[in-house]
Amino acid sequence: MIRTPLRPLARILDARQKGENPDAIENENKRIRHEQMRDNARLRAEGRLLVLGVFFFCAFGVVGARMGMLASTDRVEPRAHAPGAVISASRADIVDRHGNLLATNFDTHALYAQPKHMVDPVMAARGLVKVFPDLDEAQLVKDFTGKRKFLWIKKKISPEQKQAVHDIGDPGLLFAPRDMRLYPNGTLAAHIMGGASYGKEGVHAAEVIGVAGVEKYFDDYLRDPVNAGKPLALSLDLTVQAASERILWGGMKLMNAKGATSVLMDVKTGEVISMVSLPTFDPNNRPRPAVEGDASDSPLFNRAVQGVYELGSVFKIFAATQAIELGLVNTETVIETKGPMKVGGFRIGEFQGKNYGALSVADIIVKSSNRGTGRMALQIGPKRQQEFLKSLGFFEATPFEIVEAAGGKPLLPKKWTDLSAVTISYGHGMSTSPMHLAAGYAAIANGGFKVTPTLIKQDTPKQGPRVMSERAARDGRMMLRKVVSKGTASFARVPGYFVGGKTGTADKPKPRGGYYKKKTLATFASIFPAHDPKYVLIVTLDEPSENSGDKPRRTAGWTAVPVAAEMIRRVAPLLGLRPAVEPVKPSMVTLTSSSN
CATH class of the missing domain: 3.40.710.10 (DD-peptidase/beta-lactamase superfamily)
Structure with missing residues (x-):
């Protein structure tokens, strides 16, 4: 930037020759410079205010749009987060040709323990065995009193079992939300459904994946959150x-x-x-594959x-x-x-x-x-x-x-x-x-x-x-x-x-x-x-x-x-097929007559 001198020599000399006051030139130049500085400062301030206004407008627009989206979507989020990984928690339903439900999701919980937070490990183990008779009390006590910091106890529990564990009252017994794959018709069409299990698991969510049948064949489609509201329609008639x-x-x-x-x-x-x-x-409780004998003897065959x-x-x-x-x-x-x-x-x-x-x-x-x-x-x-x-x-x-x-x-x-x-x-x-x-x-x-x-x-x-x-x-x-x-x-x-x-x-x-x-x-x-x-x-x-x-x-x-x-x-x-009368040969027909 070139600064204009406040007392330009050429103008000062010319003013003295004419008998004018040279200080007036300097004062006039000061006034012009201050006005320019003021105008520049105002322009900068207005620009900053404009940028700040645009920023606040965009921010409020984003917040408003997000609030609108949350207000118009279901309360259940399609994806859940766990530490260190993103776990897909959605899976599309499966229906028959008339829309009857064959497979869907069910909200349940898994049970895990953090022994370092337990108040009375022995009492907690005794209480868990009462709720889950298949557990080994001695092994639980060993795990709860050892060096383990985390222990899965049950991957799926019913609401009644959850309440019973709540009643034990130990802070070291915790629950993890789960999406369980449910087959409401039990054994019906079991070999077509196949079954599902858990893939990646965390304390906040677990990934449901297909392990057999259509559940595995269409696993990518069923796991895609885009298809959460679009059930897979099969040709079956329930x-x-x-x-x-x-x-x-x-x-x-x-x-x-x-x-x-x-x-x-x-x-x-x-x-x-x-x-x-x-x-x-029953795909709700899919048995383990046979490891010996004739494969055709297994119910999974x-x-x-x-x-x-x-x-x-x-x-x-x-x-x-x-x-x-x-x-x-x-x-x-x-x-x-x-x-x-x-x-x-x-x-x-x-x-x-x-x-x-x-x-x-x-x-x-x-x-x-x-x-x-x-x-x-x-x-x-x-x-x-x-x-x-x-x-x-x-x-x-x-x-x-x-x-x-x-x-x-x-x-x-x-x-x-x-x-x-x-x-x-x-x-x-x-x-x-x-x-x-x-x-x-x-x-x-x-x-x-x-x-x-x-x-x-x-x-x-x-x-x-x-x-x-x-x-x-x-x-x-x-x-x-x-x-x-x-x-x-x-x-x-x-x-x-x-x-x-x-x-x-x-x-x-x-x-x-x-x-x-x-x-x-x-x-x-x-x-x-x-x-x-x-x-x-x-x-x-x-x-x-x-x-x-x-x-x-x-x-x-x-x-x-x-x-x-x-x-x-x-x-x-x-199937909508009406029975028909099979035609018979004329020789098999007997003609009769009647009089009123």
Whole structure:
């Protein structure tokens, strides 16, 4: 800054020559400088006031906006803080297709101790054992009187237990708030729900994480605070699920089976309406995984997707529909089923040594002829058979939305020979899950389109690629209907509903090779109504035995079929299917007349 001198020499000299007072020049310059200084100071002050005003305006705006947000949100915060970490304390609900609650959160508490703050550790331990009989009093006294500064006692306690601990009155016993995952329906749909547990834990909050089922598959979605108010809607129907579980449990006990599973699927969308696996468990108190023995003996084992079995004669319909699709046969084509029949040096026989002779393709399915199906498989050939079964989804684990489904990958032969093609055509030599089977039958039921099983509610049908013609699918449905009307599944006749299906009885393999003679896996794969299919139902019983006669009967026609029929009779009305009067032949109608 250049300062202007108060007594400029040029002006002073000029003033003296003119006889003016030089001091007036200095006074005038002082006045001008002071006015400039005053103006500058005022500008600075006004600028500071403006900045301060803007600051206070923004601050009050932020405070007001925050107060508005707090006033419009729920009192429960979506996230809770613990020392050293941020723990997500929210988890979205899970509901069925009608909005019925399957899983939600419940406010509870955990109990912990700080021994250094305890007044009477021995009395506190004695009081805790009275509230929680499973605790060891001696171990508690040792922990409370030792060097430990912190000790978890119970991760979840009820309000009654919390009050009882309050009554002990020791300041060293403290409570930590918890969000507990609650399954209000108990064991219902347990294998689908899976269960949840705690991840990161602190004294102020704990993170709820999925450990199995949909809880783990959709863990990221359920834990995202953005979705706290948006429940995950499944394709399940809670009412149908409850009825299915009750009927299957009764059927399993009635047929003396060690386990059972069922899958009910929409044939057009692939939505799983119900899925049952028995024995079951309560996800509110999920048991520990088995560390020894057969995994399938554990109640945690999901037979519908993890159970990979040789399913027997239910596979025969795939050989028949593919042969029709390729133009090799039609339903009336006659095939000789009389023995002997050898493939690859192995003899192919019929159930109980029967010999059916020449049969049409439809009758091969109705009578469940191994040789007839095997001869169709030889016409098809191993390569084309592989391509067809692969198109139906039998070569990979189903992309079903529970984590256990990834472990249900089918077991395929190392070399797909002519012998493999024959045995696979009647359900041996290849192991798949009941969920795979449901998807395969759905393709026949819906007119020939591939179906992908899903647990997510679908708003619109999603049509997969075509895997067979409408003609082949229609013929397949007709043959399945004949199996019920005059074949091995006669017990599946449900008045008012046109049921079609196929039985399958497979001997259970031994762990070290070979097959058990008196242990079977009985399956009935059904569609209903057969003339316009809406649903596929698979029922599988593990080691069933129907003992009402002189000898135990273990075939699917005597065990799985009656259970499936009762299930259809109960759930069809729940699904909105009205019973229809099945048309009868004119010869069965008696004309009568009456006079007034």
